[in-house]
Amino acid sequence: MESGDLKIAWARQYMPVLSSIRKRFVEEKPFAGMTIGMALHVEAKTAVLVETLAAGGAEVHITGCNPLSTQDDVSAALDTREGVHSYARRGANVEEYYAAIDRVLDARPAITIDDGMDLIHRIHTERREVLDSIIGGCEETTTGIHRLRAMAQDGALRFPVVAVNDTPMKHFFDNVHGTGESSLASIMITTNVLMAGKRFVVAGYGYCGRGLAQKARSLGARVIVTEVDPRRALQAHMDGFDVMTMDDAAPLGDIFVTTTGNTSILTERHFPILKDGAILANAGHFNVEIDVDWLAAHAASTVHRDGVDTYVLDGKVVHVLAEGRLVNLATPKGMGHPVEVMDLSFAVQALSAEFIAKHGRELAPGVHDVPSAIDEGIARLKLDALGLSIDRLTPEQETYMSSWTIGT
Numbered sequence: 001m002e003s004g005d006l007k008i009a010w011a012r013q014y015m016p017v018l019s020s021i022r023k024r025f026v027e028e029k030p031f032a033g034m035t036i037g038m039a040l041h042v043e044a045k046t047a048v049l050v051e052t053l054a055a056g057g058a059e060v061h062i063t064g065c066n067p068l069s070t071q072d073d074v075s076a077a078l079d080t081r082e083g084v085h086s087y088a089r090r091g092a093n094v095e096e097y098y099a100a101i102d103r104v105l106d107a108r109p110a111i112t113i114d115d116g117m118d119l120i121h122r123i124h125t126e127r128r129e130v131l132d133s134i135i136g137g138c139e140e141t142t143t144g145i146h147r148l149r150a151m152a153q154d155g156a157l158r159f160p161v162v163a164v165n166d167t168p169m170k171h172f173f174d175n176v177h178g179t180g181e182s183s184l185a186s187i188m189i190t191t192n193v194l195m196a197g198k199r200f201v202v203a204g205y206g207y208c209g210r211g212l213a214q215k216a217r218s219l220g221a222r223v224i225v226t227e228v229d230p231r232r233a234l235q236a237h238m239d240g241f242d243v244m245t246m247d248d249a250a251p252l253g254d255i256f257v258t259t260t261g262n263t264s265i266l267t268e269r270h271f272p273i274l275k276d277g278a279i280l281a282n283a284g285h286f287n288v289e290i291d292v293d294w295l296a297a298h299a300a301s302t303v304h305r306d307g308v309d310t311y312v313l314d315g316k317v318v319h320v321l322a323e324g325r326l327v328n329l330a331t332p333k334g335m336g337h338p339v340e341v342m343d344l345s346f347a348v349q350a351l352s353a354e355f356i357a358k359h360g361r362e363l364a365p366g367v368h369d370v371p372s373a374i375d376e377g378i379a380r381l382k383l384d385a386l387g388l389s390i391d392r393l394t395p396e397q398e399t400y401m402s403s404w405t406i407g408t
């Protein structure tokens with residue numbers, strides 16, 4: 001078996017929720033006669049999602065959603081599967097990246113599955129002719145949905161899109177546990193530095209930031225949190241983390257990880273006051289959270305090695321991981337989220353795509369929530385897979401919970 005097939009087989013054994021969905025899809029073929037276009041991180045867990053959609057009757061065309069996160073052996077393995085075409089390649093330059101996006105769109109998908117909205121953005125800008133074939137789409141991540149809501153606000157979004165990230169069964173596990181564990185794993189395997197005792201600065205205390213902060217602390221790091229939202233900052237404070245501005249954190253931190261989805265978090269204001277040898281990484285969105293362009297333009301010299309770019313600035317060195325792209329996916333050994341976490345996120349994707357296939361034509365253009373029945377159903381499938389049982393409300397409790405007449 002080729003290495004790509006081995007990786008996919010390994011992942012498949014830890015994805016029981018997708019396996020149970022696949023059994024139903026084989027029988028019901030919800031995507032019969034449909035083409036699904038995808039832009040996701042092409043690696044083994046994603047390949048299991050692709051297999052699940054193809055088992056449901058779809059013809060699948062997929063490419064990457066980050067130029068550095070594709071695992072080429074998995075992309076090649078996918079391309080050998082019946083009804084599946086993968087155009088993803090690690091290290092694609094901007095032109096190659098968008099040429100691959102265009103090859104997905106050349107297939108005229110009825111359903112799009114995006115992670116960061118690159119497909120939907122391309123359809124609404126350079127490839128508007130593709131709109132004729134689209135029923136609807138699904139978006140994986142927080143920032144992708146922020147951008148879609150802004151697009152819908154402007155009346156620019158021309159079809160319905162399901163906000164996969166916004167459902168609990170995605171962000172409670174993927175953003176919190178997935179980003180926390182996979183970012184720390186990638187930082188440790190890329191740098192081989194100790195976490196215990198280090199001053200670990202987390203920018204952003206949202207779902208990703210809090211998972212990362214808590215897991216870094218569990219490894220003995222001394223965590224500092226920066227925020228712009230007073231409520232999130234207070235949460236961090238009461239969760240026992242030091243809270244301060246990035247200007248104050250910059251000279252203290254040994255390791256910095258941005259998780260904001262925003263831009264310009266670590267900039268020329270901070271680089272000169274960083275400790276010599278500070279390590280910077282991004283676990284948020286695009287490579288704009290750390291101003292890597294300024295570093296490249298102002299460093300006296302730069303050394304590139306195994307996912308670490310070392311910039312020499314005024315006699316000090318600053319290390320940036322994964323070129324400022326997602327540290328959990330874009331370093332040479334970055335494996336992305338743990339398998340069991342992606343089983344949940346991609347179960348949401350699979351059932352949201354089925355929802356679009358069945359009901360998309362009745363939905364207005366715009367951003368739509370994942371139906372709560374889908375979210376709860378995935379939770380119950382996971383509990384079953386874990387062999388866990390929970391209580392059910394009795395009729396008396398149902399009545400009590402829905403009543404306003406019972407007082408003290």
Ligand SMILES: NC(=O)c1ccc[n+]([C@@H]2O[C@H](COP(=O)([O-])OP(=O)(O)OC[C@H]3O[C@@H](n4cnc5c(N)ncnc54)[C@H](O)[C@@H]3O)[C@@H](O)[C@H]2O)c1
Pocket residue numbers: 141142143144171174175178179203204205206207208209226227228229232259260261262265283284285286326327328
């Ligand atoms: N690396 C991964 O695998 C992964 C997984 C899921 C989500 N994400 C991405 O990570 C980002 C965060 O996702 P989330 O679900 O935690 O979002 P979120 O909205 O819950 O959290 C983002 C936090 O960043 C804060 N923030 C914004 N601007 C800031 C600034 N200038 N300084 C400090 N804090 C600032 C916000 O107040 C908010 O609390 C998004 O871009 C999302 O797409 C990455």
Ligand SMILES: N[C@@H](CCSC[C@H]1O[C@@H](n2cnc3c(=O)[nH]cnc32)[C@H](O)[C@@H]1O)C(=O)O
Pocket residue numbers: 040041043045046065066115116140141142165174178284285286287326329335336337338342345
């Ligand atoms: N495409 C953009 C935004 C990605 S945000 C990160 C998203 O990647 C997803 N993700 C994290 N780990 C994995 C993985 O191992 N496989 C597939 N997707 C992953 C996760 O669900 C999250 O919403 C970029 O690369 O910058």
